[in-house]
Amino acid sequence: xxxxxxxxxxxxxxxxxxxxxxxxxxxxxxxxxxxxxxxxxxxxxxxxxxxxxxxxxxxxxxxxxxxxxxxxxxxxxxxxxxxxxxxxxxxxxxxxxxxxxxxxxxxxxxxxxxxxxxxxxxxxxxxxxxxxxx
Numbered sequence: 001x002x003x004x005x006x007x008x009x010x011x012x013x014x015x016x017x018x019x020x021x022x023x024x025x026x027x028x029x030x031x032x033x034x035x036x037x038x039x040x041x042x043x044x045x046x047x048x049x050x051x052x053x054x055x056x057x058x059x060x061x062x063x064x065x066x067x068x069x070x071x072x073x074x075x076x077x078x079x080x081x082x083x084x085x086x087x088x089x090x091x092x093x094x095x096x097x098x099x100x101x102x103x104x105x106x107x108x109x110x111x112x113x114x115x116x117x118x119x120x121x122x123x124x125x126x127x128x129x130x131x132x133x134x
Contacts, residue, residue: 005103007036011132012043015101015111019128023047023113030115030124031058037108039063047115054114060093061121062112065100067091069107072098073122097121101129 012034019032029049034042039062046055064072068091075094078086086094096118101109111128113121 005106005108007034007042007101007109009042012109014131015128016043016045018131019111019113019124020045020047022124022127026116026120028116028120028124030113030121031055032124032128033059033062033112034128035059035062035066035110035112037066037106039066039110042109050115057093057095057114058097058112060091060112061095061098061114062093062110063098064091064093065098065110065112066107069100071100071122072096072112073118076118097125099125099129101132101134103132103134 015034023030029047031046031050031054033044061072072094073096076096098112100107111125113124
C-alpha cells in the first residue's frame, strides 16, 4: 500500500493567508478556493469587491487543477491552440489560475483564484502554495 499525504486545516489556513496577502499587496479583489486531491472544497473566501461570478469560477479552477494534476493554464493553452474538442472534457474551470499543490511528487490538492487577469490569478495561487515551503 502507498502512503498518502493530505492537506491539514493548518495547511489550508497558511495557504489562504498567503494568497490573501498577495492579493492585498496588489489591491486585487479575488475569490480563492482550496481543494483536496479529489477536488473537494476545503477553504474558500471572496474578498470585498470581487465579482460574484468569481465565487463559482475559483473553485472550478481549483477542482480542474486537482483532478487533472496540472495547472489549468495547460488546458487553456490547448484550447487556444485549436484543440476545441477538449471543451467537451468533463471539467470546468479550464482557464489559467488553477494550480496543483504537489508534496513529495503527489498532488495533494489545488488552489484556484478568479477575479483579475488569469496570470495574476495564478500568481496569487502560487504565492499561497509557496507558504507551505514544499
